[in-house]
Amino acid sequence: EIVLTQSPATLSLSPGERATLSCRASQSVSSYLAWYQHKPGQAPRLLIYDASNRATGIPARFSGSGSGTDFTLTISSLEPEDFAVYYCQLRSNSITFGQGTRLEIK
């Protein structure tokens, strides 16, 4: 079973700053990784799939990179609405998620 480990658990930044979130897989997953944003009281939203492809309607400030075991979600300049919890997800039959990174306002 492949395990996804996200870091940091919490990231405190200010609007306008750059955010870098990490997701590490316990073994190579090629580029089969997605990122989701989840705000309290809302449905999670798919941001990135296959490591680097933005989903429909996702702003260009969100980008994904990586392959193999190490992946990164970058938000180039934080907007107030970007503060949320972010999850990575493995493209597998068992739909494995990482434990999440909370992005909070500093």
Add this chain to the structure above:
Amino acid sequence: EVQLLESGGGLVQPGGSLRLSCSASGFTFASYDMRWVRQAPGKGLEWVSTVSGRGDKTAYADSVKGRFTISRDNSKNTVYLQMNTLRADDAAIYYCTKGIAGTYYLDYWGQGTLVTVSS
């Protein structure tokens, strides 16, 4: 516009049962696998179950295997989750999700329905 609307959540005693429903619209329902994902209070996202487009294949997380049953009625564009022998750790918001065709990525999510398990 794709819409997923869950219903059926509520308060149930340990050992009890609930059936969740998810009504879908805005896409060719029978062409897509459907999945339930849950989030327990203070916890992350956890995949629960998957049903294939034709309803002939199902999969379950180990934590619910043997207690939960997923099914669908393509004539009603609805997917169900029958939950039996509920435990306190089944308490969660349950989300109905649609995947991108041919992948395991979840491009649409419902707003979720809350299941509370308590005596």
